[in-house]
Amino acid sequence: GAVVSQHPSWVICKSGTSVKIECRSLDFQATTMFWYRQFPKQSLMLMATSNEGSKATYEQGVEKDKFLINHASLTLSTLTVTSAHPEDSSFYICSASRQFEELFFGEGSRLTVL
Amino acid sequence: AQKVTQAQTEISVVEKEDVTLDCVYETRDTTYYLFWYKQPPSGELVFLIRRNSFDEQNEISGRYSWNFQKSTSSFNFTITASQVVDSAVYFCALSPNTGGFKTIFGAGTRLFVKA
Numbered sequence: 001g002a003v004v005s006q007h008p009s010w011v012i013c014k015s016g017t018s019v020k021i022e023c024r025s026l027d028f029q030a031t032t033m034f035w036y037r038q039f040p041k042q043s044l045m046l047m048a049t050s051n052e053g054s055k056a057t058y059e060q061g062v063e064k065d066k067f068l069i070n071h072a073s074l075t076l077s078t079l080t081v082t083s084a085h086p087e088d089s090s091f092y093i094c095s096a097s098r099q100f101e102e103l104f105f106g107e108g109s110r111l112t113v114l
Numbered sequence: 115a116q117k118v119t120q121a122q123t124e125i126s127v128v129e130k131e132d133v134t135l136d137c138v139y140e141t142r143d144t145t146y147y148l149f150w151y152k153q154p155p156s157g158e159l160v161f162l163i164r165r166n167s168f169d170e171q172n173e174i175s176g177r178y179s180w181n182f183q184k185s186t187s188s189f190n191f192t193i194t195a196s197q198v199v200d201s202a203v204y205f206c207a208l209s210p211n212t213g214g215f216k217t218i219f220g221a222g223t224r225l226f227v228k229a
Contacts, residue, residue: 034216034217036219041224042221042222043205043219043220043221043222044159044205044219045219046216046217046218049216091157093159095217103149103161103209103217104161105151105158105159105161107157107158108157108158108159110157
């Protein structure tokens, strides 16, 4: 079945550094991928829609300069958290779908900023 | 407005009890998808079911069953004979046609199943 893989699963970084998270669709081409953020004991909030070959569409309140999204190919989208601060610590999850099918989620990436 | 409401924040049951998780949604789209996902303590999201807006048939999969009622905009999930391994957070989600089927999640219901 379709699989979406995220890397890394865990990342700890120092405040001020940038962190890149990759989201790959392993056996299908995803023209659209979605990035979500989940705070502890809360729901998943959509951050942005990543479109292959074009700029990402960000949800209201999400800083596009802080969370850089690149969807360079049909199987890869990356989320870069720039100049990370402790408040950026969270669980980040990506998803991809083939049209009219269920969303396939990555395993999630837990970011801890010290 | 597109919205998913899971009114039950936490539910605690004893093993072998049946439990129903409620989900009410709002959308003006006529074409949409509804989902249930399970998030165990390890954090990954596990897909349970997808239902499109034109298919109101109820579904049963082992101990799991889903009741989709368009008239009340509800998509409830029942676990029969619950087990400790069912302990997790369960999310109901809506993917409306507007916006390219991006998914909106409910707040989640945390289920505790005690032995």
